[in-house]
Amino acid sequence: MKQSAAGHGLGPLTKELIGKIGDRGWIGMSWPEEYGGRAADLIDQYIFEEELARARVPLNLGNFIEQAPAIMFAGTEAQKKYFLPRIVKGEVTFALGYSEPSGGTDLGSLKTRAVEDEDGFVINGQKVFTTRAEQSSHIYLMARTDPDAPKHKGISIFLVPMDTPGITVQPLWTLPGGRTNEVFFEDVRVPKDTLLGERNKGWYIGASALNLGRAGARRYCTYVSPFEDLMRFLKEDEIGRELAKDPVVQDKVAQLYCEARVAKLFTMRSLSMVRRGENPPYQISSEKVWGPEFQVRATEAASQIMGDYHQLWDEDQAPNGGSFPRQYVSAMVSTFGHGSTQVMRTAIARRGLDLPRE
Numbered sequence: 001m002k003q004s005a006a007g008h009g010l011g012p013l014t015k016e017l018i019g020k021i022g023d024r025g026w027i028g029m030s031w032p033e034e035y036g037g038r039a040a041d042l043i044d045q046y047i048f049e050e051e052l053a054r055a056r057v058p059l060n061l062g063n064f065i066e067q068a069p070a071i072m073f074a075g076t077e078a079q080k081k082y083f084l085p086r087i088v089k090g091e092v093t094f095a096l097g098y099s100e101p102s103g104g105t106d107l108g109s110l111k112t113r114a115v116e117d118e119d120g121f122v123i124n125g126q127k128v129f130t131t132r133a134e135q136s137s138h139i140y141l142m143a144r145t146d147p148d149a150p151k152h153k154g155i156s157i158f159l160v161p162m163d164t165p166g167i168t169v170q171p172l173w174t175l176p177g178g179r180t181n182e183v184f185f186e187d188v189r190v191p192k193d194t195l196l197g198e199r200n201k202g203w204y205i206g207a208s209a210l211n212l213g214r215a216g217a218r219r220y221c222t223y224v225s226p227f228e229d230l231m232r233f234l235k236e237d238e239i240g241r242e243l244a245k246d247p248v249v250q251d252k253v254a255q256l257y258c259e260a261r262v263a264k265l266f267t268m269r270s271l272s273m274v275r276r277g278e279n280p281p282y283q284i285s286s287e288k289v290w291g292p293e294f295q296v297r298a299t300e301a302a303s304q305i306m307g308d309y310h311q312l313w314d315e316d317q318a319p320n321g322g323s324f325p326r327q328y329v330s331a332m333v334s335t336f337g338h339g340s341t342q343v344m345r346t347a348i349a350r351r352g353l354d355l356p357r358e
Helices: 013-024 042-054 064-072 076-086 201-211 217-236 237-245 245-277 283-311 319-335 343-350
Strands: 094-097 113-116 121-130 138-144 155-161 167-173 177-190
Touching: 013 319, 042 217, 042 245, 064 076, 064 094, 064 138, 064 201, 113 138, 121 155, 138 201, 138 283, 155 177, 155 201, 217 237, 217 245, 217 283, 217 319, 237 283, 245 283, 283 319, 283 343
Parallel strands: 094 138
Antiparallel strands: 113 121, 121 177, 138 155, 167 177
16 A cells, blocks of 8 residues: 655645544543543454554554553543543644753653642743644643752643644654644743642653553554564565565575564553553563564565665655655654653562562
8 A cells, every 4th residue: 555755744634534533432432431432452452453553544552551541540520521521533633742952761850840820821842853743733742840859859730722822833854744743831831730640740740641651553564664664565565575585585584574473472462461450560671672672674685685775755656655664764653752761671680580689
């Protein structure tokens, strides 16, 4: 199937589709019925998310596997009643306001400040790589509320409408053609009811949500889709079928196939634990190491197998709509998005292997 160019955003037909999906209760189907879900099994939710991802529907599933559970866990009753039904219907969408220019993947070093006064909080600072900030209704914002506390203990999370005065969004265009953003906060005043959970407890809320967001169908499909596209090319394209006759190519594809199955096993193990009510302490980190690194290996293998044919970007002339070179230049993002693989290895060492810090 020919893929559309990246970076065009959500069109009216996609928004209409997401609305219809939400009306049927398919978004967040595993949630309790009181929050707009259908109390379905997590396996049903996984199957639905995988089908959406494979159909390339640009639905931000992070809202449903990260932000929504955080609101269920830490939100006030008023926040739950307002946000959760609207998330299910696609009326409320969150951009993730975590990363900053000086912090990279170390969220504990963030500098955006939220200063409390009688009326609420005044926010100043900058976020970067804030994907879909230009499309989202709200930003799930992590800001420092106690500058004197240890770096992980003075942070809070705010649910801030994107149309709040003082917020400026500037695009950052990526090499594959997609868009992310810088978001600036200049004397942004928000009421106290935008605070999610307890003041200064945002690190723990955010870390739990991020851990859940590293698992599931959306991530798995991101990791394996370059390999699956390569498989289709070798089976269906005339040039691909010729390349597939090479024993070296066959050996490499067989190796990647085995690695893709390992990625699936990691995902299903994490899902099984979450289904039992557990928040996997290191298993999801293992998935987050294996999956992104497999994605990088798969895109590198595609470039070696396809040669010059791999470098075509033009949608009308290139195989698979020019997705192969875009996948190659964007694959590395998965190794640091939602936590770098180096940080994940540290989590595995400490929580899974009980190794000392030094």
